[in-house]
Amino acid sequence: MTHIGRSFFLARKDVVGIVVLAILLVVVLPLTLDSFRLQFVGKYLTYAFVALGLVLCWGYAGILSLGQGVFFGLGGYCMAMYLKLEASSVENTKIQSTPGIPDFMDWNQITELPFFWKPFHSFPLTLVAIVAVPALFAFIIGFAMFKRRVGGVYFAIITQAIAAVLTILIVGQQGYTGGINGITDLRTLHGWDIRTDAAKTVLYFVCVALLFACILLAYYVKSSKLGRILVAMRDKEDRVRFSGYDVANFKVFVFCLAAALSAIGGAMFTLQVGFMSPSFVGIVPSIEMVIYCAVGGRLSILGAVYGTLLVNWAKTSFSESFPELWLLGLGGLFIAVVLAFPNGLAGIWQTYVAPRLGFLSGTKPTDPGAAPVAAE
Amino acid sequence: MFSDYSLTELGSIFVMQGFAGLILFSVFLLMALGLAIIFGQMGVINMAHGEFMILGAYVTYFTSQFFLNYLPSLFGIYFFIAMILAFIASGALGMAVEWLMIRHLYKRPLDTLLATWGLSLILQQVYRSVFGPREVGVELPGWMMGSLNLTDAIEVQINGLFVMGLTIAITIAVALLMYRSSWGKQVRAVVQNRTMAGAVGINTERVDRLTFGLGCGIAGVAGSAFTMIGSTGPTAGQLYIVDTFLVVVFGGAQSLIGTIASAFTISQAQSTMEFFLSGSMAKVLTLLGVIIILMLRPQGLFVIKVRR
Amino acid sequence: MSAHVISDQMNPDFALAVEGLTVSFDGFKAVDDLSFYVDQNEIRVIIGPNGAGKTTVLDLICGRTRATFGSIRFKGRELTRLKEHDIVLAGVGRKFQTPSIYDDLTVFENLEISYPKGRNVLGALTFRRDAAVRERVEEVASTIFLADRLNERAEYLSHGQKQWLEIGMLLIQDPELLMLDEPVAGMSVSERKKTAELLHTIIRDRSVIVIEHDMKFVEDIAHKVTVLHQGKILSEGPMAKVQADPKVIEVYLGH
Numbered sequence: 023m024t025h026i027g028r029s030f031f032l033a034r035k036d037v038v039g040i041v042v043l044a045i046l047l048v049v050v051l052p053l054t055l056d057s058f059r060l061q062f063v064g065k066y067l068t069y070a071f072v073a074l075g076l077v078l079c080w081g082y083a084g085i086l087s088l089g090q091g092v093f094f095g096l097g098g099y100c101m102a103m104y105l106k107l108e109a110s111s112v113e114n115t116k117i118q119s120t121p122g123i124p125d126f127m128d129w130n131q132i133t134e135l136p137f138f139w140k141p142f143h144s145f146p147l148t149l150v151a152i153v154a155v156p157a158l159f160a161f162i163i164g165f166a167m168f169k170r171r172v173g174g175v176y177f178a179i180i181t182q183a184i185a186a187v188l189t190i191l192i193v194g195q196q197g198y199t200g201g202i203n204g205i206t207d208l209r210t211l212h213g214w215d216i217r218t219d220a221a222k223t224v225l226y227f228v229c230v231a232l233l234f235a236c237i238l239l240a241y242y243v244k245s246s247k248l249g250r251i252l253v254a255m256r257d258k259e260d261r262v263r264f265s266g267y268d269v270a271n272f273k274v275f276v277f278c279l280a281a282a283l284s285a286i287g288g289a290m291f292t293l294q295v296g297f298m299s300p301s302f303v304g305i306v307p308s309i310e311m312v313i314y315c316a317v318g319g320r321l322s323i324l325g326a327v328y329g330t331l332l333v334n335w336a337k338t339s340f341s342e343s344f345p346e347l348w349l350l351g352l353g354g355l356f357i358a359v360v361l362a363f364p365n366g367l368a369g370i371w372q373t374y375v376a377p378r379l380g381f382l383s384g385t386k387p388t389d390p391g392a393a394p395v396a397a398e
Numbered sequence: 399m400f401s402d403y404s405l406t407e408l409g410s411i412f413v414m415q416g417f418a419g420l421i422l423f424s425v426f427l428l429m430a431l432g433l434a435i436i437f438g439q440m441g442v443i444n445m446a447h448g449e450f451m452i453l454g455a456y457v458t459y460f461t462s463q464f465f466l467n468y469l470p471s472l473f474g475i476y477f478f479i480a481m482i483l484a485f486i487a488s489g490a491l492g493m494a495v496e497w498l499m500i501r502h503l504y505k506r507p508l509d510t511l512l513a514t515w516g517l518s519l520i521l522q523q524v525y526r527s528v529f530g531p532r533e534v535g536v537e538l539p540g541w542m543m544g545s546l547n548l549t550d551a552i553e554v555q556i557n558g559l560f561v562m563g564l565t566i567a568i569t570i571a572v573a574l575l576m577y578r579s580s581w582g583k584q585v586r587a588v589v590q591n592r593t594m595a596g597a598v599g600i601n602t603e604r605v606d607r608l609t610f611g612l613g614c615g616i617a618g619v620a621g622s623a624f625t626m627i628g629s630t631g632p633t634a635g636q637l638y639i640v641d642t643f644l645v646v647v648f649g650g651a652q653s654l655i656g657t658i659a660s661a662f663t664i665s666q667a668q669s670t671m672e673f674f675l676s677g678s679m680a681k682v683l684t685l686l687g688v689i690i691i692l693m694l695r696p697q698g699l700f701v702i703k704v705r706r
Numbered sequence: 707m708s709a710h711v712i713s714d715q716m717n718p719d720f721a722l723a724v725e726g727l728t729v730s731f732d733g734f735k736a737v738d739d740l741s742f743y744v745d746q747n748e749i750r751v752i753i754g755p756n757g758a759g760k761t762t763v764l765d766l767i768c769g770r771t772r773a774t775f776g777s778i779r780f781k782g783r784e785l786t787r788l789k790e791h792d793i794v795l796a797g798v799g800r801k802f803q804t805p806s807i808y809d810d811l812t813v814f815e816n817l818e819i820s821y822p823k824g825r826n827v828l829g830a831l832t833f834r835r836d837a838a839v840r841e842r843v844e845e846v847a848s849t850i851f852l853a854d855r856l857n858e859r860a861e862y863l864s865h866g867q868k869q870w871l872e873i874g875m876l877l878i879q880d881p882e883l884l885m886l887d888e889p890v891a892g893m894s895v896s897e898r899k900k901t902a903e904l905l906h907t908i909i910r911d912r913s914v915i916v917i918e919h920d921m922k923f924v925e926d927i928a929h930k931v932t933v934l935h936q937g938k939i940l941s942e943g944p945m946a947k948v949q950a951d952p953k954v955i956e957v958y959l960g961h
């Protein structure tokens with residue numbers, strides 16, 4: 023009986039999978055890639071946080087958010103605001119008409135730091151804000167909508183509209199947000215220069231460590247009763263409700279969790295890449311993040327990481343050499359993954375590869391909720 | 399902010415902005431009509447709707463070029479022919495897409511959304527490769543140029559008036575088709591009870607295909623109308639898709655009156671605010687207003703009570 | 707006779723008191739000024755032609771549909787304004803007309819979700835599958851004849867087994883009022899017999915409302931029968947009396 027065999031929240035094949043991924047990210051890639059390429063991987067991995075959130079939110083709970091870029095961006099902007107303030111010390115900005123405020127504010131004739139920037143002088147507050155601001159925002163959206171039983175395509179469209187609104191707002195309010203260019207020219211974290219290759223390598227490993235923490239968290243949630251309730255809700259929402267659960271609360275929770283995960287990714291993005299801009303917030307990046315998750319397999323936690331890496335790797339290599347082909351390829355990917363491979367890489371792995379590698383599938387594949395999405 | 403203007407000036411501003419709003423209204427309504435049919439009747443989210451529209455715009459552009467070069471004497475009426483061609487082109491593409499893709503996904507609305515997004519990326523790239531990345535504009539026939547002066551301060555463009563007239567005509571045609579024709583009855587029968595409709599001899603697959611094609615065809619006509627007031631580029635369709643979806647959802651998905659009312663409200667709100675605020679803030683406030691109202695009243699403005 | 711007069715002389719021991727219940731969908735009254743009372747430990751069967759409003763009555767009691775007028779009191783507590791999950795917590799369990807189970811989960815997990823513990827977010831995150839849970843799930847599983855299929859995905863059960871599973875999910879909740887919408891519909895003869903047996907064992911110590919079309923089955927289990935027609939009560943009483951009622955005969959044989 024499988025349910026007795028599993029005392030800890032990870033099944034044997036999960037452990038194997040995590041270890042393989044860890045070896046890949048911690049040993050193989052750092053040893054084989056030059057630091058320039060490794061920085062790319064680091065950047066891709068920040069999107070994997072978003073994809074991870076989508077596995078829980080979309081794959082397990084059936085809630086498709088087309089606004090995950092909003093949370094990625096909010097997390098990233100929180101981090102960027104802190105770094106920008108550190109880079110805008112009075113000393114560094116003495117040529118400005120108002121020294122001590124970020125340069126773009128000065129260019130826009132703003133003479134005093136806006137109130138919502140002030141908390142970002144403090145590093146602990148920034149760390150809290152990175153997770154809390156997006157989670158709170160997700161809570162408000164989720165609470166308003168799920169309590170009124172809005173779901174499915176309506177939820178998708180409204181989250182997409184929110185992504186559009188936030189982008190327009192950030193671009194429009196140049197003086198407060200840095201506008202279309204975003205917040206750029208970030209230099210140091212607590213005096214530690216984040217622009218050097220050495221710093222970037224360190225940040226890569228920090229990012230990987232955080233990613234694994236989030237992966238474990240995702241596994242825990244998935245294997246808890248809450249994970250099974252999400253699957254049950256996706257299937258027969260009314261039955262769950264009439265078994266005594268307040269369904270909306272569970273949806274709000276998983277949406278907030280996905281938002282918080284995305285935000286961590288966003289903050290790591292800012293640190294590693296050195297800027298944050300509205301181009302990671304809007305409709306297009308948000309829906310692209312969904313495809314990372316879909317390619318990996320919407321029900322597979324580790325698949326989300328592989329899917330993200332693969333799609334981004336393809337994007338980088340194609341758009342370097344054949345930019346026209348990339349858009350066609352991406353479009354085709356959306357269609358193919360929906361029509362032909364609804365379970366993504368993980369599905370291909372499970373049906374074609376894993377059966378040949380008996381030692382990996384120690385337990386029967388009775389993964390709760392890992393019901394294959396039928397191709398038709 | 400009002401104190402800077404005199405009363406008559408304010409009056410004229412409202413009239414002119416109202417007129418600008420009416421053009422925006424026509425744009426929204428034309429796009430929303432096709433979507434309302436596809437989403438409202440079939441429950442399918444077509445993210446590539448904007449690209450179907452752009453196809454209509456390109457068809458119009460090429461028709462105008464053709465007339466300019468080969469039939470200059472008939473240039474005055476090219477637009478009407480272009481509109482028909484646009485309808486046929488977008489409609490045919492729509493039916494092909496339904497057959498290849500959409501019909502496999504009726505039970506998975508969220509997946510349709512992703513697949514049609516993919517389609518929109520592909521179409522954009524195809525337009526870019528085939529028609530070039532530049533924006534193109536059509537040449538208006540002589541009778542459509544110029545403007546009417548209602549008073550000293552108020553003038554309205556003829557092409558704008560024409561597009562409005564066209565919008566009204568298309569809306570009436572769609573209403574008649576959906577609520578008066580036997581085909582419209584079939585569509586509504588299929589929507590309400592697919593199995594039953596099938597049982598009484600309606601070819602539901604054919605109805606689906608034609609409905610989708612019709613929605614796309616109307617998008618093509620909308621694109622055609624757009625060329626009268628703006629230029630066309632490969633990515634122009636994407637600019638409007640979110641607004642249009644909000645229009646449809648805000649209007650209550652299944653009602654034509656709702657779509658019209660919501661297109662009107664949103665466009666008027668946006669264009670009036672645009673005069674006093676920057677364009678981007680007007681848009682932010684309008685969209686935000688719509689989103690908040692939708693959060694409070696998710697069923698939209700007009701809704702039919704249905705069994706859950 | 708208005709609903710008000712009845713409630714003055716109401717038996718305080720009623721488990722469920724429905725009074726003046728009305729719901730209209732765009733002017734169409736699916737349930738029309740309905741009043742009835744269910745005693746403690748009573749088995750009430752509701753019958754009536756298709757579209758009579760039987761399912762709607764259950765929907766109203768469990769909060770799935772909101773009443774336009776009227777009151778529903780369960781052990782003296784007004785249900786019409788409670789949220790669905792609060793109605794469940796008050797002790798009302800409901801089985802749907804078409805089997806409503808979680809296809810993607812195993813039989814064990816299906817039952818476990820209904821186990822009355824860890825029903826909020828935090829509780830669900832920290833829920834432990836301890837011996838008590840396992841014992842209770844296994845006990846219920848053997849009651850519903852599914853003891854040997856605990857680890858199978860529910861999708862692969864037969865139609866009848868799915869109906870049993872849903873009944874099992876209610877049992878684990880241990881509701882004081884159990885409402886079953888056509889529990890034997892679509893079952894084979896032998897499954898019907900087993901289900902009747904099952905119902906006999908589970909209805910002890912609780913009130914039950916059953917909707918059923920199968921008259922033999924109704925005769926077998928009902929204490930009292932309520933006949934609904936076009937949203938109104940046509941007749942009520944013991945099976946024999948109802949069967950002899952000319953109005954009932956006309957509705958059933960008239961078309």
Ligand SMILES: Nc1ncnc2c1ncn2[C@@H]1O[C@H](COP(=O)(O)OP(=O)(O)OP(=O)(O)O)[C@@H](O)[C@H]1O
Pocket residue numbers: 703704705706731736754755756757758759760761762763803
């Ligand atoms: N939410 C709703 N909106 C509109 N009409 C409804 C709704 N719910 C029920 N009805 C209508 O109310 C009437 C009663 O339906 P109900 O499902 O309660 O009948 P029933 O007695 O359970 O029938 P059956 O024996 O077929 O299960 C039907 O005509 C149905 O169409």
Ligand SMILES: [Mg+2]
Pocket residue numbers: 760761762803887
């Ligand atoms: Mg019924």
